[in-house]
Amino acid sequence: MDRIFSGIQPSGEIHIGNYVGAIRNWVKLIDHYDCIYCVVDYHAITVEYDVALMQKRILETATILVACGLTPERCIVSVQSHIPEHTELAWIFNCVTPVGELERMTQFKEKGRRHRHNVNVGLLDYPVLQAADILIYKAGYVPVGEDQVQHVEFSREIARKFNARFGKTFPEPQVILSEAPRILGTDGSAKMSKSLNNAIGLLDPPEVIWEKLRTAATCEHRQRRIDPGHPEHCNIFTMHQAFSKPDQIAFVDEQCRTAGIGCIECKEILFKNMREELVPIQTRVQEINGKPGYLIDVLRSGAARCKAIATEVMDEVRQKIGIKPAWLSP
């Protein structure tokens, strides 16, 4: 089976953008590919963070992945730092990566502006580690949301550069986009993101979700209840497309355009569907939290399975780049 790799940062609050943009798609893919899904903790330290909370955030993120259906019987769930080969390969990739290409990355420029006081080398090097995450498993496919497409394309570049210099070693990984690759935040203007304070958390209780939805921005053309709307310009409609059934989506589309229903009624339908999908996940999170040791076993076996693949690939890489002496066993 072809291999898939994807990653998620332990950012403290996994939101519905992560869910419909990536995680839900990851679940769909596990029966068709050999899948590795990883909590990328080393990526999360490129911005300022609370050391005391990091372990909790890593475990909470892994718990959510398992609760969404990424169980160890069906795929591998791991934590990036448990497999040091990721960072080792990143160093080697650093040596085939022109600095100028990293400086041109959209996310680097954007994060650089937001974290002006802390533009560290890790922030610049972030896509190189991401390429190493994917290529240490020779993964051919990477399911992500739209904001990560540039980084995956960059990892193709790195594979190409490495292969050209040292001989064919890595595949050129391809993006798999979900049906909802870009969900905006409740402000209706920027991508949903924890750091922008516009996110609906996957673990938010229903009343919190409703309050965020109730006050969320809608189509700007609908100032009054009687104004016809333009669903194609409304983030609530994008969320309907991610959470509602086809007949409901058609109903909302038509009713919005003709001012048949108001924004609140439209949001109520969305809320009901969101709640139906999220509450079972929240219940499974609680079940996992109630089984001490279960998640540790998942991550321990995930690390061992990843390590077996990564060790072999690193051995091949060391040979190819000429630094493996004959007397050193892998």
Ligand code: TYM
């Ligand atoms: P991260 O942690 O920001 O996001 C995890 C996944 O969620 C998707 N996503 C969204 N999709 C739709 N709408 C949104 N508003 C939204 N916000 C986030 C992201 O596209 C992503 O697929 N650099 C990566 C993590 C990473 C990685 C990797 C991914 C590290 N190594 C190797 C793939 C392969 C990141 O920060 O994702």
